[in-house]
Amino acid sequence: MAPKLDPIESAKRNAAYRAVEDHFNSSMRFVGIGSGSSIVYGVEAIKAHLDKNPAPPNHMNWFVPTGWNSRKVIEKAGLIPIAFDSLPGDSMMEVCFDGADEVDEELNCIKGGGACLFQEKLVAARSKKFVCIADYRKNQKRLLTSWPSIPIEVAPIAHASVLKELAVIGSPDAKLREHSLEKTGPIQTDQSFYIIDAPFPKLLSAFDVKNGADGSGKDNQWDVTTLAERIKKINGVLEVGLFHGMNGDQAQAAGLQGGQKPVAVYFGLENGEVLKRDYKEIEDLGK
Numbered sequence: 378m379a380p381k382l383d384p385i386e387s388a389k390r391n392a393a394y395r396a397v398e399d400h401f402n403s404s405m406r407f408v409g410i411g412s413g414s415s416i417v418y419g420v421e422a423i424k425a426h427l428d429k430n431p432a433p434p435n436h437m438n439w440f441v442p443t444g445w446n447s448r449k450v451i452e453k454a455g456l457i458p459i460a461f462d463s464l465p466g467d468s469m470m471e472v473c474f475d476g477a478d479e480v481d482e483e484l485n486c487i488k489g490g491g492a493c494l495f496q497e498k499l500v501a502a503r504s505k506k507f508v509c510i511a512d513y514r515k516n517q518k519r520l521l522t523s524w525p526s527i528p529i530e531v532a533p534i535a536h537a538s539v540l541k542e543l544a545v546i547g548s549p550d551a552k553l554r555e556h557s558l559e560k561t562g563p564i565q566t567d568q569s570f571y572i573i574d575a576p577f578p579k580l581l582s583a584f585d586v587k588n589g590a591d592g593s594g595k596d597n598q599w600d601v602t603t604l605a606e607r608i609k610k611i612n613g614v615l616e617v618g619l620f621h622g623m624n625g626d627q628a629q630a631a632g633l634q635g636g637q638k639p640v641a642v643y644f645g646l647e648n649g650e651v652l653k654r655d656y657k658e659i660e661d662l663g664k
């Protein structure tokens with residue numbers, strides 16, 4: 378008998394199975410796989426789906442990892458990984474599945490809690506859609522409600538100057554993420570970069586801005602997009618753990634390749650149900 382999962386793990390697993398049921402099929406060619414603990418259940422659900430519904434004859438399903446750990450999860454499930462930079466020509470992934478640390482009402486996400494975000498953003502932006510798997514703790518009205526800080530991937534040589542500039546723009550307590558065993562030093566990403574965690578006050582959404590709020594950073598009030606773009610401009614920053622702007626459907630409708638935001642987020646709830654939030658419902662919210 379399978380061991381009983383604790384409520385949070387079981388919420389992630391329920392969300393993963395629903396997300397995969399709604400967005401995966403065996404004839405897909407390229408599928409992105411994110412990082413973290415929730416996506417492990419996503420891969421489990423994909424494998425279970427393929428076992429029941431094998432791919433058509435002579436058809437390969439390839440899975441694009443977002444880092445070392447994600448590649449191991451793919452391999453362990455017996456699925457076939459393909460490196461992002463081996464994707465042929467202009468082919469897109471049909472879908473990518475990934476987790477998040479926090480998701481707001483507009484489906485903006487904070488990611489990078491597990492030190493992966495650069496490759497996750499590359500993969501999301503080359504996928505027709507990003508589908509997010511999460512548990513109830515991640516579902517918040519605004520970002521930085523329960524999750525305390527924004528993960529930022531930086532070049533090691535620039536970490537001190539990035540910390541200084543973050544202080545200037547309103548995050549004096551930003552910190553370099555270190556291993557718990559101090560002597561092992563800063564945590565390194567798959568790119569051998571460092572991670573800075575930058576706390577800011579709760580972020581405004583595009584709805585707030587549309588309704589007249591000032592998210593320009595005055596009085597340290599930022600909206601998600603303005604802050605993400607401001608941090609990205611700091612020399613030495615490779616990527617910011619804010620996934621914002623358009624989702625894949627919206628990007629393609631605008632003639633662009635892909636977006637950063639999920640088209641849908643599946644939150645596993647404490648009572649065993651799954652709450653699905655998708656961007657169409659958000660468009661209605663904005664009216």
Ligand SMILES: O=C[C@H](O)[C@H](O)[C@H](O)COP(=O)(O)O
Nearest residue numbers: 413414415476489491492493
């Ligand atoms: O760095 C890690 C990634 O962005 C993860 O997707 C994110 O931290 C969520 O991870 P988990 O599913 O473990 O909560």
